[in-house]
Amino acid sequence: MRRAADRLLRTVKRSSLGRLNTIRVAAIDANRPQKQIGLRSVSSLGKNHGSSQTFQSSMYLRQVSAAAIVSIVASGLWYYQKVPDQIREVSDSTTATRGVSYSTPKLAEGRGQRSPVVEDDRFFDRALASSGPIVKPTEVQSTSPHAMLTPEEATQKLRNLQESYLVLRGRGVLRYDIVQLPSNNPIEDDHAEKLMQTSPPIALHDQAGSSTTSDWMFWSVFDGHGGWTTSAKLRQVLTSYVARELNATYKASITTSPLVTPSAASVDAAIKQGFLKCDHDIVHESVIKAQKANTKSAAADFLGPALSGSCALLSFYDSRSKDFRVACTGDSRAVLGRLNPNGTWTAQPLSEDQTGGTPSEMARLRYEHPGEPNVVSHGRILGNLEPSRAFGDAHYKWARDVQEMVKKSWFGRSPLALLKTPPYVTAEPVVTTTRVMPDKGDFVVLATDGLWEMLTNEEVVGLVGRWLEENPVNPKATSSTPSSWAQSFLGGKARPDTSLPVHRLQGVKGQSGQRNPIRRQQWDIKAGDERFVVEDKNAATHLVRNALGGRDRDMVCGLLTLPSPYSRRYRDDLTVEVIFFGEAEACGDVVPNVEASAPRTARPKL
Numbered sequence: 001m002r003r004a005a006d007r008l009l010r011t012v013k014r015s016s017l018g019r020l021n022t023i024r025v026a027a028i029d030a031n032r033p034q035k036q037i038g039l040r041s042v043s044s045l046g047k048n049h050g051s052s053q054t055f056q057s058s059m060y061l062r063q064v065s066a067a068a069i070v071s072i073v074a075s076g077l078w079y080y081q082k083v084p085d086q087i088r089e090v091s092d093s094t095t096a097t098r099g100v101s102y103s104t105p106k107l108a109e110g111r112g113q114r115s116p117v118v119e120d121d122r123f124f125d126r127a128l129a130s131s132g133p134i135v136k137p138t139e140v141q142s143t144s145p146h147a148m149l150t151p152e153e154a155t156q157k158l159r160n161l162q163e164s165y166l167v168l169r170g171r172g173v174l175r176y177d178i179v180q181l182p183s184n185n186p187i188e189d190d191h192a193e194k195l196m197q198t199s200p201p202i203a204l205h206d207q208a209g210s211s212t213t214s215d216w217m218f219w220s221v222f223d224g225h226g227g228w229t230t231s232a233k234l235r236q237v238l239t240s241y242v243a244r245e246l247n248a249t250y251k252a253s254i255t256t257s258p259l260v261t262p263s264a265a266s267v268d269a270a271i272k273q274g275f276l277k278c279d280h281d282i283v284h285e286s287v288i289k290a291q292k293a294n295t296k297s298a299a300a301d302f303l304g305p306a307l308s309g310s311c312a313l314l315s316f317y318d319s320r321s322k323d324f325r326v327a328c329t330g331d332s333r334a335v336l337g338r339l340n341p342n343g344t345w346t347a348q349p350l351s352e353d354q355t356g357g358t359p360s361e362m363a364r365l366r367y368e369h370p371g372e373p374n375v376v377s378h379g380r381i382l383g384n385l386e387p388s389r390a391f392g393d394a395h396y397k398w399a400r401d402v403q404e405m406v407k408k409s410w411f412g413r414s415p416l417a418l419l420k421t422p423p424y425v426t427a428e429p430v431v432t433t434t435r436v437m438p439d440k441g442d443f444v445v446l447a448t449d450g451l452w453e454m455l456t457n458e459e460v461v462g463l464v465g466r467w468l469e470e471n472p473v474n475p476k477a478t479s480s481t482p483s484s485w486a487q488s489f490l491g492g493k494a495r496p497d498t499s500l501p502v503h504r505l506q507g508v509k510g511q512s513g514q515r516n517p518i519r520r521q522q523w524d525i526k527a528g529d530e531r532f533v534v535e536d537k538n539a540a541t542h543l544v545r546n547a548l549g550g551r552d553r554d555m556v557c558g559l560l561t562l563p564s565p566y567s568r569r570y571r572d573d574l575t576v577e578v579i580f581f582g583e584a585e586a587c588g589d590v591v592p593n594v595e596a597s598a599p600r601t602a603r604p605k606l
Helices: 002-014 066-074 151-158 229-256 264-293 296-307 359-368 400-409 457-470 482-489 518-523 539-547 553-561
Strands: 022-026 039-044 095-097 100-102 114-119 122-127 133-137 163-168 173-181 189-198 215-225 309-318 323-329 333-339 345-349 430-435 443-447 574-581 589-592
Touching (some): 133 229, 151 173, 151 539, 151 553, 173 539, 189 229, 189 574, 215 229, 215 574, 229 264, 229 296, 229 309, 264 296, 264 309, 264 400, 264 430, 296 400, 309 333, 309 443, 323 333, 443 457, 539 574
Antiparallel strands (some): 022 133, 039 189, 095 100, 114 122, 163 589, 173 574, 189 215, 333 345, 333 443, 443 574
16 A cells, blocks of 8 residues: 555656646637527526626546545645636626636627527627637645645535525525535536526416516536536536527417417427537537638637537526426436425435436437447447437547548547447437425435435435534524424424434335445445534535545545545546525525635636
8 A cells, every 4th residue: 555655646746736727718608799588687697786796617446445545645645735716607797706706808709600698687699709718727736745634624625616595586496505526637527507587578478468477597517527628618508508499489389379388398399409509519510610710729629628528417497387307418417305294305316327327328329329239338338438428529429530530630539449320429418397396395406426426316315404404594484484394393403313314215226227326335335324414504515525424534534635636536526506495585686695605715807
């Protein structure tokens, strides 16, 4: 163990040390408002009272115990000092975020594709410019050796990128919490949140003819692989692609009758179309743009999001119908927590992991590619890529001649040896619809697969249920309001034991299509609720802490001390969002929840 740690130490010492690097690739941006369409932004990226504020957003299976992790750290691994920033969605106006402020450079007006964007509380149809930056700060590597983190330092690192927002609109959502924990440098995960209010012509009318508005709320997490550029692109544009298709679908339905809503199938189709159009522009239109520019630097800008890849999990909540749709492309996961009459919670999966090991995905791929026995090999597409649905990943979508042209003209790798009938990977999502019950205190957890490698669905829902017993989501709640759901069943007291308040199905080893936590085997963790704790005001941070070891502080500190890229052998990037539903009085605002958010730090605009 000592010899292995020494080798790691020498490798880290030889790695390049540097300051904060800002990495850029092409981004979709817009400059001039054109035709207003039927949505108004109430809070996009955290806009409040006219100011713009951002809401954001290959596994090595090795058996190792917590003691071994701690031993590796104590044997001399170096530590990356984390810069308290993360990339956030960039809007046209200057966006102030916790820890960093960005303003998007004004770009030349582009032609062709148009997309909705939000600015100054209005939702516009705009042209998409042909170039512009996607930026993501990297971590600064320390030049000094650092001992294993103390519990206090580990907590600080866990909470460094946490956010929480109170949704005071009286439309069925009370609050949502977010946290990210990098393992890659820069983090390959990303996320996005948007809140829009419908307005004529897509607002419905009641029998008296008066208009009825609705909130459209979007939450998304993106799990990048092979780089961060695809997930960063999705953070900027995917919600707008989906909103544009939904807008057209609702307008077409209301044109027929102001009392008619679109069918469930047409809404699902609109979401799928938004995903597919976005991926087409990333994978195929980028090649056309690179050919027109005819320079390697431009090709790097345009092709970056195509060459890397990303899973996407987008949720869409319509406050009028209370329908909560989840569109899943890849292996991120959504789970609903619903309270039972006896005070326990039930975990209801809202998505299925889409990998080369999922039976339904294996059957689909073999049907679409007959005569190719290795289309799925060892649970991976063509023996290489684990997710069977993803954005980007052009090497699984481009024809062989296109890949050879890209390599000859600019850069790239040779086509895969097994490539015969692409595309093998699709961005088309599987969409599910669930009617949430704000009056029953439902909540939803969205997370990239880094969380589900460590915890089961039932453990995640039970952990949020236990957290709710000590952390009311509405400070003004009474015994009849949603913030005291769990406490009302317990007489306002904490649970007397360490068991999680979750209903577990007896004799069921795993959900169909959903993998069990593989890291538990790697870390040699025994099952049992006694390992969990409640120490955080942010529900998403609470989940990540318990995923990393919970009550076992040595394990938590050890896993957080491991520097990138070595940490990737033991944990993935983590992005978690927890959305709490409930009824409360409305004041029209979405405001930061300071006690559950990291401190804000002023930084220069990029």
